[in-house]
Amino acid sequence: MFFIIRDQQSHSSSPVIWCEIEPNNFFESYSMDGLSATENEIYLEFVSNTVAKVVGSMKTAVSAKFIKIKLTKKVNQPCLTIDINLPTLSxxxxxVTHDIPVTVIPNRLWSDYKEPDIPAWDIITSVPPIRQLTTIIDRMKKLVTVAQIIVNVEGEITISANNSLLTINSHFDRVDVIEHRDRRKQSSVYVDVKKLHQFLSGDLVTENIQCCIVDKKLMCLQIMNDFMTLRYFLPPANSDI
Structure with missing residues (x-):
């Protein structure tokens, strides 16, 4: 099962977020019949905020006996129906049933949602403590729009930004260097600060996040474990820093 988010403001068709989960790790039973035996897939498009509100309501509601999610058709409108069965005294x-309108994407457009090509990273490191990093980026986004992420093979990360009035440099050391190319001691990329903050301020389920960089071309934040693979791609931002 895949969750894909594309940047509607970008001319690129490549996904911004690519998340793959193993259904058997999340659902007691799972059944899906696709378009055909050779194209055994279904692509749905929906407003993520609507689903987020429904999922958020589950956190505060009385413990459910079970939750069933299925694709339905309500008055000629395809819906993702979430049926929450609640405990009773009798x-x-x-x-409680939530019907979330969805659009079924025709197979001629499936290629727009294909898995992004994963490049050969120049360096992969762990990410500094999320709360500390998020606080810094939150303050930074109020002052600048673009920041430079600099990572070296010594396990040091520098976040640098400036405008006509000030220069900002934040340093982290002793991060784990997971992989790097021997030919390059340091890699960097300029990124949109607001987009970086948007990811860091989300409801992240783990602090085990990796930072992957192709020098001057791409940054990716990824979470990989037994339950899911999630990648957030940040293309290079223009900057005069």
Whole structure:
């Protein structure tokens, strides 16, 4: 199962976020019949904020007995129906149903959502403590629009930005260097500060995040574990720094 987010403001069709989960790790039972035996897939498009609100309501609601998610058709409108079965004091059934409108994407457009090509990274490191990093980026985004991320093979990360009035430099050391190319001691890329903050300020389920950089071309933040693979791609931003 894949969750894909594309940048609607960009001319590029490449996904910004690519997330793959193993259904058996999240659902007690899972069944899906695709378009055909050779194209056994279904692509759906929906407003992520709507789904986020429904999922958020589950966190505060009474513990559900079970939750069922299925693709339905309500008055000629395809919907992602989330049926939440709640406990009761009697044998009566009590449930809450959310019908989230979706658009079924025709197979001629599936190529727009293909998995991004993963480049040969110049360097891969761990990410500094998320809370500390998020606080710095939150303050930075109020002052500048673009920052330079500099990572070296000694396990040092520098976040640098400036405008006509000030220069900002934040340093982190002793981060784990997971992989690097011997020919390059340091790699850097300019990124959009608001887009970086948008990812860091999300409801991240782990602090085990990796930072991957292709020098001057691409930055990717990725989470990889037994349950999911998530990659957030940050293309280079223009800067006069």
């Amino acid at each position: 044998n009566a059934r009590r449930s």
